[in-house]
Amino acid sequence: MLASRLLGLARDVATAAVLGLSGEGVMDAFVLAFRVPNLFRRLFGEGALAASYLPVLTEELERDRQRAWQFTSVTLTLLAVLLAGIVVLGEAGLAAALWCGAGDRQTTLLLGLSAVLLPYLLLVCLAAQLSATLQALGRFGLPALAPALLNIGWLAGVWVAASLLELDHAGRAYVLAVSILVAGCVQVAVQARALGRLGFRFHYDWQASRVAVVRVVRATAPMVLGLAVTQINTFLDSLMAWGLTAPASGEPIAWLGGLVDYPFRHGAAAAIYFAERLYQFPLGILGVAVATVIFPALSRHAARGARQELGADLSLALRLVLFLGLPASAGLVLMAQPLATLFFLHGDVTPEDATRVARVIACYGVGVWAFCASPALVRGFYARGDQRTPLRMAGIAMAVNVVLNLVLVWPLGECGLALSTSLAAMVQLAGLALAFDRDERTLTWHALGRSVWQSAVATAGMAAACVLVLAALPSDGNWTLLRVVGPVAAGMVAVFVIARLLGMYELSLLLPKRALFPHRWSKTPAAAGGGQGVSQAATIR
Numbered sequence: 001m002l003a004s005r006l007l008g009l010a011r012d013v014a015t016a017a018v019l020g021l022s023g024e025g026v027m028d029a030f031v032l033a034f035r036v037p038n039l040f041r042r043l044f045g046e047g048a049l050a051a052s053y054l055p056v057l058t059e060e061l062e063r064d065r066q067r068a069w070q071f072t073s074v075t076l077t078l079l080a081v082l083l084a085g086i087v088v089l090g091e092a093g094l095a096a097a098l099w100c101g102a103g104d105r106q107t108t109l110l111l112g113l114s115a116v117l118l119p120y121l122l123l124v125c126l127a128a129q130l131s132a133t134l135q136a137l138g139r140f141g142l143p144a145l146a147p148a149l150l151n152i153g154w155l156a157g158v159w160v161a162a163s164l165l166e167l168d169h170a171g172r173a174y175v176l177a178v179s180i181l182v183a184g185c186v187q188v189a190v191q192a193r194a195l196g197r198l199g200f201r202f203h204y205d206w207q208a209s210r211v212a213v214v215r216v217v218r219a220t221a222p223m224v225l226g227l228a229v230t231q232i233n234t235f236l237d238s239l240m241a242w243g244l245t246a247p248a249s250g251e252p253i254a255w256l257g258g259l260v261d262y263p264f265r266h267g268a269a270a271a272i273y274f275a276e277r278l279y280q281f282p283l284g285i286l287g288v289a290v291a292t293v294i295f296p297a298l299s300r301h302a303a304r305g306a307r308q309e310l311g312a313d314l315s316l317a318l319r320l321v322l323f324l325g326l327p328a329s330a331g332l333v334l335m336a337q338p339l340a341t342l343f344f345l346h347g348d349v350t351p352e353d354a355t356r357v358a359r360v361i362a363c364y365g366v367g368v369w370a371f372c373a374s375p376a377l378v379r380g381f382y383a384r385g386d387q388r389t390p391l392r393m394a395g396i397a398m399a400v401n402v403v404l405n406l407v408l409v410w411p412l413g414e415c416g417l418a419l420s421t422s423l424a425a426m427v428q429l430a431g432l433a434l435a436f437d438r439d440e441r442t443l444t445w446h447a448l449g450r451s452v453w454q455s456a457v458a459t460a461g462m463a464a465a466c467v468l469v470l471a472a473l474p475s476d477g478n479w480t481l482l483r484v485v486g487p488v489a490a491g492m493v494a495v496f497v498i499a500r501l502l503g504m505y506e507l508s509l510l511l512p513k514r515a516l517f518p519h520r521w522s523k524t525p526a527a528a529g530g531g532q533g534v535s536q537a538a539t540i541r
Contacts, residue, residue: 003148004144004145004147004148004151005280005281005284005285007148007151007152007155008147008151008277009277009278009281009343010151010155011151011154011155011158012273012274012277012343013343013344013346014155014158014162015027015030015154015158015176016270016274016344016346016347016348016349017158017162017346017347017348017349018158018161018162018169018172018347018348019169019172019173019176019348020169020347020348020349020350020353021267021270021271021274021344021348021349021350021353021356021357022265022266022267022270022350022352022353022356024105024106024169024170024266025106025109025245025266025267026109026169026170026172026173027169027173027267027269027270027273028106028110028241028242028245028266028267028268028269028270029106029109029110029113029173029242030113030173030176030177031238031269031270031273032110032114032238032239032242032269033110033113033114033116033117033177034113034117034177034180035235035238035273036114036117036118036121037117037118037120037121037124038124039231039232039235040083040121040124040125041121041124041125041128042231043231049079049125049129049216049220050128050129050131050132052215052216052219052220052223053075053129053132053216053220054132054135054136056071056212056215056216057071057072057132057133057136058136059212060212061136061137065199066203067208067209069199069200069201069202069203070203070204070205070208070209071208071209071212071213072133072200073202073203073204073205073209074204074205074206074209074213075129075209075213075216076126076129076130077204078213079125079126079129080122080126083121083122083125083126084122086121087118087119087121087122090114090118090121091115091118094111094114094115094118095115097111098111098112098115104247104248106266109170109173110242112174113173113174113177116174116177116178116181117177117180117181119181119184120180120181120184123181123184123185123187123188124150124184124187126188127146127184127187127188127191128146130143130188130191130192130195131143131146131191133195133200134191134194134195134198137195137198139194139198142190142191142194143191146187146190146191149183149186149187149190150180150183150184150187152183153179153180153182153183153186154176154179154180154183156179157175157176157178157179157180158176158179160175160179161175161176169348219387223382223387223390229374229394229397229398229424229428230283230371230374230421230425232398233397233398233401233420233421233424233425234272234276234421236398236401236402236405237272237401237405237417237418237420237421238269238272238273240405240409240417241264241268241269241272241414241417242268242269244262244263244264244409245262245264245265245266245268245269246261246262246264246265246266247262260410263409263410263413263416264409264413264414267353267356268413268414268417271353271356271357271359271360271414272360272414272417272418274340274343274344274357274360275357275360275361275363275364275418276364278332278339278343278361278364279332279361279364279365279368279371282324282325282328282329282332282368282371282372283368283371283372286321286324286325286328286372287321287325287371287372287373287374287375287376288375290317290320290321290372290375290376291317291375291376291378291379294313294314294317294376294379295379295382295383297313298310298313298314298379298380298383298384299383301313301383302383302384302385307440307442308442310380310383310384310440310442311440311441311442311443311444312442312444314376314377314380314436314442314443315443315444315447315448317376318373318376318377318443318448319447319448319451319505319506320506320509321369321372321373321376322369322372322373322448322451322452322455323451323454323455323458323499323504323506323507324372325368325369325371325372325373326369326452326455326456326458326459327455327458327459327462327491327495328368328369328372329365329366329367329368329369329459330365330459330462330463331365331462331466331488331491332361332362332364332365332368333362333365333366334463334466334467334470334487335466335484335487335488336358336359336361336362336365337354337355337358338470338480338483338484338487339358339361339484340354340355340357340358340361341354341358341480341483342480342481342483342484344357345480356414359414359415360414360415360417360418362415363415363416363418363419363422364418364421364422365422366419366422366423367421367422367423367425367426368422370422370425370426370428370429371422371425373429374425374428374429374432377390377429377432377433377436378390378432380436381432381435381436384440386439389432389435389436389439390432393428393431393432393435394428396427396428396431397424397425397427397428397431398424400420400423400424400427401420401421401423401424404416404419404420404423404424405417405420407420408420451504451506454499454502454504455504455506457498457502458494458495458498458499458502458504459495461494461495461497461498462491462492462494462495462498463491464494465487465490465491465493465494466487466488466490466491467487468490469486469487469490470483470486470487473486
């Protein structure tokens with residue numbers, strides 16, 4: 001996962017260098033066109049559909065391998081037909097818009113890039129479904145490599161566009177779009193071949209698989225918003241950034257009577273995209289990883305009716321996520337400018353562009369701790385069979401995001417969009433925690449409270465260390481790398497030392513021979529749980 005994310009960061013750095021940020025709005029059009037298939041990947045490929053498909057497939061494999069192949073065949077077929085229909089309708093709509101005359105050059109470019117990239121929606125979701133199937137068969141290496149194949153193909157496209165062809169920014173964007181399609185084909189082909197070697201044979205039998213497929217569909221629908229509200233909010237941010245970007249003429253908004261100026265200028269959607277790529281690092285490594293690992297254990301507790309154990313383990317997961325998430329949040333706020341300078345101030349990106357990205361990074365950084373903690377709570381509801389509460393809280397978070405967007409974009413520009421998403425994530429997290437405790441009353445609030453203030457103290461120490469090291473280093477370009485590595489290293493040492501001095505149990509889970517949620521579970525002393533009653537912690541035997 002980490003290698004893939006590093007490759008993903010490399011591809012985004014290279015993309016920014018060849019397309020720029022503001023310029024003629026080419027980067028805005030490219031990232032918005034890519035967001036559509038990427039959102040479907042997160043909703044269906046790696047999100048709700050994979051979460052509901054994997055347990056059912058595992059059951060079928062335990063019962064009968066032939067029935068499992070039938071179920072896989074039906075699921076892949078229905079997914080392909082559904083997505084192919086969406087692609088065909090989308091392409092028809094884009095073709096009609098282009099034929100009728102889209103308007104300005106930027107809109108025409110957006111429609112053209114969207115037409116090229118829309119089929120990737122089908123490819124990436126099928127690739128993710130094949131990855132889930134391989135994981136159910138105990139094969140994890142290739143599914144982990146699949147996202148890296150996209151990044152490698154994308155980087156190859158950057159090299160071709162920048163080195164072999166003499167193209168303007170728009171031409172380079174089309175080359176990158178085609179390279180993404182080719183990489184998607186490779187992702188599907190490689191995993192399909194691996195699945196065939198494991199004995200899979202396509203056998204479509206709807207009647208034999210109907211019950212299992214219906215289970216997946218019923219579980220998927222309410223999960224979509226609950227698991228992907230942050231991604232949906234960010235997608236809406238990008239749409240608003242595109243729609244409210246000032247035209248080249250600089251005229252005010254006509255449909256508001258010409259009394260209000262546009263809040264954005266070219267580069268807003270691109271700044272949001274690049275900032276999102278950085279805050280997704282801690283979210284993917286902390287929030288999603290912890291939620292994915294803890295989910296089977298929570299499900300086992302729920303199946304046994306062990307409410308106290310479920311609440312204790314969920315509380316422990318939240319403590320660990322916040323222990324890591326609070327420093328990550330503060331670190332992104334403090335290190336936004338050095339990070340943006342190091343990663344994005346290359347090629348056609350100007351210092352002003354890098355500063356715009358840095359401001360958005362800082363606004364997203366404010367909510368990283370909430371982004372990371374929410375997935376664990378959502379899995380807690382799903383473990384006990386409650387899919388409506390996360391759906392309701394996701395709806396509230398989306399409404400809060402839209403309202404705050406409208407309030408903040410005029411005074412803050414693209415920073416207002418990022419800050420709105422962060423505040424909406426905090427509202428969602430608070431609502432989930434209160435709703436879970438209202439229903440179960442098993443969260444160990446005393447332990448959580450103590451962990452939060454201890455983590456806050458460690459975070460304050462980390463922030464002080466980062467600021468001191470940054471102030472001691474020269475600000476010229478020759479020190480760019482050290483201005484990132486030095487403060488980050490000092491901050492990590494500060495967190496470690498303060499956590500040891502405070503005797504934080506969360507730190508012990510990260511030390512050698514420890515793991516978050518291992519295969520064997522054991523009760524820990526009350527001190528580890530921080531409260532009365534049953535508490536669980538994970539140790540590797």
